Amino acid sequence: MTNRVRKAIFPVAGLGTRLLPATKSIPKEMITVVDRPLIQYAVDEAREAGIEQLIFITGRGKSSLVDYFDSAFELEEKMRGKGKSLEVLDSSRAGYGELISVRQQEPLGLGHAVWCARDIIGDEPFAVILPDDLMVGKPGALKQMVDVWENVGGNLIAGEEVAADMTGSYGIVTPGKQDGAVTEVRGLIEKPAPDVAPSRLAVIGRYILQPEVMAALGTVGRGAGGEIQLTDALAAMIGKQPFNALNVDAQRHDCGDRAGFVIANIVLALDRPDVGGKVRDFIAGLSPRP
Ligand code: G1P
Numbered sequence: 001m002t003n004r005v006r007k008a009i010f011p012v013a014g015l016g017t018r019l020l021p022a023t024k025s026i027p028k029e030m031i032t033v034v035d036r037p038l039i040q041y042a043v044d045e046a047r048e049a050g051i052e053q054l055i056f057i058t059g060r061g062k063s064s065l066v067d068y069f070d071s072a073f074e075l076e077e078k079m080r081g082k083g084k085s086l087e088v089l090d091s092s093r094a095g096y097g098e099l100i101s102v103r104q105q106e107p108l109g110l111g112h113a114v115w116c117a118r119d120i121i122g123d124e125p126f127a128v129i130l131p132d133d134l135m136v137g138k139p140g141a142l143k144q145m146v147d148v149w150e151n152v153g154g155n156l157i158a159g160e161e162v163a164a165d166m167t168g169s170y171g172i173v174t175p176g177k178q179d180g181a182v183t184e185v186r187g188l189i190e191k192p193a194p195d196v197a198p199s200r201l202a203v204i205g206r207y208i209l210q211p212e213v214m215a216a217l218g219t220v221g222r223g224a225g226g227e228i229q230l231t232d233a234l235a236a237m238i239g240k241q242p243f244n245a246l247n248v249d250a251q252r253h254d255c256g257d258r259a260g261f262v263i264a265n266i267v268l269a270l271d272r273p274d275v276g277g278k279v280r281d282f283i284a285g286l287s288p289r290p
Helices: 038-048 063-068 073-081 087-092 110-115 141-152 164-169 212-219 230-235 258-270 276-284
Strands: 007-011 053-058 099-103 126-129 133-136 155-161 171-179 182-190 201-209 243-246 251-254
Touching: 007 038, 007 110, 038 063, 038 087, 038 126, 038 133, 038 141, 053 063, 063 099, 073 087, 110 212, 110 230, 126 141, 133 201, 133 258, 141 155, 141 201, 141 243, 155 171, 155 182, 164 201, 171 230, 182 230, 201 230, 212 230, 251 258, 258 276
Parallel strands: 007 053, 007 126, 053 099, 155 243
Antiparallel strands: 126 201, 133 251, 155 201, 171 182, 171 201, 182 243
């Protein structure tokens, strides 16, 4: 058994209905933020955190995600022939054995998607990354979590305070002791209505989990929305293993949502040396609304 987090699961089988019509034929994870698809940001964050194996849980119509990380022989030959640098393609290429994809054949929820990777995870701690949550931080959110996890162990989730009327969109924590940015998780409930939510501390799309969570996923029944919920399996681990939430020092953009996608494009474009100046000038020249 290893004590390093080497494997990360990316649940990417969802239909992305909140982003229709684009998602009619493009997976939402392939929609671009500036010049790279959303999935690239999640993969870059994982690699920065030391992840060596990327496990995509895909579904029908999602093959372009795997193609994207393949080599593109004709394109590369053409570029070489024209003397163009291939650097722009570097991070989009997975190394040998770096990327594995598994099909989730039934839409039974996030917990079921994670469970589909149980044989690949085996007896190791693992990360789960939900690419919809684009995290902008230095170091990246998962790297921050790995650094904290090396001390606290057990299960560690990324947490963030959300507005009181938003608890119904997240897993919500019953908080225990707090130590700086780390809060002990005493309870966890999926998508509670604001009047029954135990706090406003929400689970956001990054997790470092123990392999025992896979066994728990195999036994929890269907939960909120009739789906197998990762939150329910995690709740079953409380009291058995250390369980904490880390308030990561990063900005989150919810790219499962139209406005979040547009904002992420603006924020990341402003930060880019190649296009930032133009975008900044354009925004500065916009007249205020009458
Ligand atoms: C999932 C989880 C939820 C978590 C959220 C973070 O919900 O089930 O606990 O708070 O991701 O983005 P989903 O957004 O898939 O409905």
